[in-house]
Amino acid sequence: MHNDRQKFRGGGGVITDPADLRQLLGEVLPRAATKERIALHPRDRDWIAATPFIALSTSDAAGNCDTSPKGDPPGFVKVLDDTTIAIPERPGNRRADGYLNILSNPHVGLLFMIPGRRETLRINGRARLVRDAPYFDDMVVRGHRPILAIEVDIEQIFFHCAKAFIRSHLWEPELWPEDNLPSPACLVKEVQTNVTESVEELERHYAPENYNAKLYQE
Numbered sequence: 001m002h003n004d005r006q007k008f009r010g011g012g013g014v015i016t017d018p019a020d021l022r023q024l025l026g027e028v029l030p031r032a033a034t035k036e037r038i039a040l041h042p043r044d045r046d047w048i049a050a051t052p053f054i055a056l057s058t059s060d061a062a063g064n065c066d067t068s069p070k071g072d073p074p075g076f077v078k079v080l081d082d083t084t085i086a087i088p089e090r091p092g093n094r095r096a097d098g099y100l101n102i103l104s105n106p107h108v109g110l111l112f113m114i115p116g117r118r119e120t121l122r123i124n125g126r127a128r129l130v131r132d133a134p135y136f137d138d139m140v141v142r143g144h145r146p147i148l149a150i151e152v153d154i155e156q157i158f159f160h161c162a163k164a165f166i167r168s169h170l171w172e173p174e175l176w177p178e179d180n181l182p183s184p185a186c187l188v189k190e191v192q193t194n195v196t197e198s199v200e201e202l203e204r205h206y207a208p209e210n211y212n213a214k215l216y217q218e
Contacts, residue, residue, distance in 0.1 A: 035158045039082040044157060047121045048085065049075040050114050056087070056150075057109040058101035058127075066097040077112070078135055083154045085123070086130075088139040088146035091217055099148075102127045108152060111160075116171050118162030125152040144216035 015021050037044075052074045059065040070076075070087060078086045102108065106128060112121035127150050139146050169175040182190065185202035189195055197205070204210065 037157045038154065040079065040085075040154065040157065044121060045079055047112060047114070047159075048077050048079055051075070051077060051112040051121070052115070053113050054087070055111040055113070056098055057111075058098045059105055059107070060101045061104040064101075066101055068098045072141060074114075076139070076141070078138060080135065080151070085152050085154065086133075086135065086139075087150040087152070088136075089148045089150075090141075090144070090146070091215070099129060099150075102129060102150065108150075110152065118165035118171065120160045120165075122156075122158055122160050123152065123154055124156040125154045127152045142216045 015024070053069065053071040054077060055067055056070055057065065057067045072088070072090060076088060080086055106126040108125060108127045110123040112123070129148055130151055131148050133149065136145055136149065139149070165171065183203065184206040185199050188202055189199050
């Protein structure tokens with residue numbers, strides 16, 4: 001973390017005053033100002049049930065941030081009631097950055113994305129980690145029952161407009177830029193220190209068939 005190393009390169013000056021920011025951006029559009037909710041609408045539930053991918057943003061008590069992708073079959077995020085949702089744990093790299101952040105700072109932000117839909121559902125709230133609950137039985141995928149889940153008490157919820165997806169052409173493969181980046185194995189070998197495996201060994205590790213076989217293994 002480099003909280004003590006701040007570099008500002010904006011030629012027009014750094015904005016530090018909310019009033020200056022508001023003057024620059026203009027006033028909030030009326031429709032945007034009134035779209036927040038504190039409880040799930042039936043359409044929110046429908047969106048969550050259709051969502052196979054979310055981004056979870058957390059920060060620790062010192063403000064160090066992390067955003068983690070979470071994906072599973074559509075509806076993997078479970079609605080517990082109108083103001084509570086739960087996200088199952090799935091096997092990963094065991095860094096637990098987001099989980100550790102939640103232990104020191106419960107505030108989280110969630111972005112729910114559905115392939116082909118250019119809008120997103122945003123939920124902000126307070127999270128806690130639970131090691132077991134009856135609904136864990138409903139979260140079993142390929143025989144994997146989660147060993148923990150993130151429960152989120154909803155504080156703010158709203159749909160976000162499509163502009164970012166329209167600008168980025170995210171769901172339009174014919175407009176995607178050519179992929180000239182190295183393979184995952186080459187990237188790991190080049191950028192990570194203390195990697196002892198050869199590129200060939202890493203290629204076997206990152207091969208789709210190997211990854212698919214281990215998606216739900218501890």
